[in-house]
Amino acid sequence: MTGSPRYDGPFGTQQAERLLWRAGFGPRRGEAARLAKLGLDGAVRSLTRPPGEKWIGPSPHDDKGRPLAPADAYGHDHLWWLDRMVRTSRPLVERMTLNYHDWFATSNSGVGSQKLMLAQNRLLRRYSLGSFRKMLVSITANPAMLIWLSGIDNRKGAPNENYGRELMELFTLGEGNGYTERDVREQARALTGWTSTWKRGKGQTDFRFDASRHDPGAKVIFGKTGTFSWRDSVDLTLHHPRHAPFFVTKLWSYFVPDPPDAQTRAALETLYRDGGFEVRPVLEAILRHPALYTGGRMVKPPVVYIAGLLRGLGRGIDTTAWVWLSEGAGQRLFYPPNVAGWDDSRWLDTNTFRGRWSIANQALAPFTLEQKKGKKPPKISGDPDKIVQGALALLGNPTIREETRTELRAFARASLQTASGWKADAYPPLVANAVRQLLAVSPDLQTC
């Protein structure tokens, strides 16, 4: 019907699990099996057309038990959003919000206001499954973006090219893809007029369009001439013939590691154009595509990895450690490295992998099996199979390869080989802790 290929293989727990990771933050206990029962279409629709939001799990707090203050305390912005990822009943909404945070990458290092960053985050969430046109119009006039890409410094007679350039290069067309330096300059003129007021103690406030700062003269953009406004600037880029291919390829890249084939891309472009820049139909086609279920695996972004571990464990946000741990793995929310967003190729390098090891360690910490002073060690079976099974159960029974299971079992067996006498009781909990850690950092759980 859509022209985009549709997956017609079995849709069981394993496929549902992958869908929940790609379109969210992984399954909670039993969630993949429940989703599988809906079948492919039902499962996809439950994600793209979710009912009202519910929060599942314990409320977040900092290390001192205080409620989070996302606008007023360093790191609480990160924790606040991570909590949404962990507890939401609408994972695709949250995942698309994260994708758009990377797409329209804005950093608080340049904005300097968690409050404005949170307002932008609400905007990204509002349009996460809706109209890309509305998203683009809104983000163009968004206060955090107006500060970040110098929109408030862009005025008649002194145009600032920052936003006009990125609008085409990063948000809608791709670098050097169908525009010239003259288009950049003319877009900047069309985008003039935004301003704000600086108030002592409050910072930039009262963001508004001031016609007296707008350049009303004729501009030539993509070969068309007119007295274009900032809204025209958005529409001109959306209707540019290179936009739809850019959009579907970029959106696709958040869900499938290999680029779409020509037939798929053409079908997705048609869906997007004919749908009036609506994102949901394109998303549904991507989530039903065979490449999502049969293609190669993707590395989980650090926050997805963290949120997924916590969802699997049933643990909520109870420590600020997630801020520096996530940063150590390469992803601090609200602080992308630059306007191009995060570099996915760094998600699993020798530096960031160290961060992931610490993340797994922190996630598992409250569940550590340990001997209390003066007490016997916790009773854990010395059967390697049971130890591996126990680790899987703790982490929500994720699907792992037989190869990984064999390795873990062999590790447990070798570690317990000399466990006789007092070691017979003391070693199994130690080995169980080690197997949990090794499972959590295994390639099977780092990728999906």
Next chain:
Amino acid sequence: MKRHLLALVVLACAVAAVAAVPATAGNEGESFVQVVEKEYTLTLSRQSVPAGSVSLELVNFGMDTHDLVVQSSKPGVKPIRFKQLSPRQRADRTLKLKPGRYLLWCSIAGHRQRGMHATFLVRG
């Protein structure tokens, strides 16, 4: 043998992490305020808070070193001083603040004069 060692190292890490997770103790009456400093501005995440326990956080988003002085406008009250922070550093302190107006400024020579000051209201 190597594997035994690995298991024990893993365990040691895990135990250390457990120790790093403090016990929770409900403390909902505390207010948070963030002060962002850069050259040469000082902005607050909120302009007023109720009297009582206030977690005041200073973040240096600038390229120079900055500090912070918090001074009640009532005479005779000793000022509260935050130490100097290098760029990208932060510090926070929990203060017991009485109702009144407070002045905040960076005390590094010339910074206050260039605009690094603000006022803040603690409501009764």
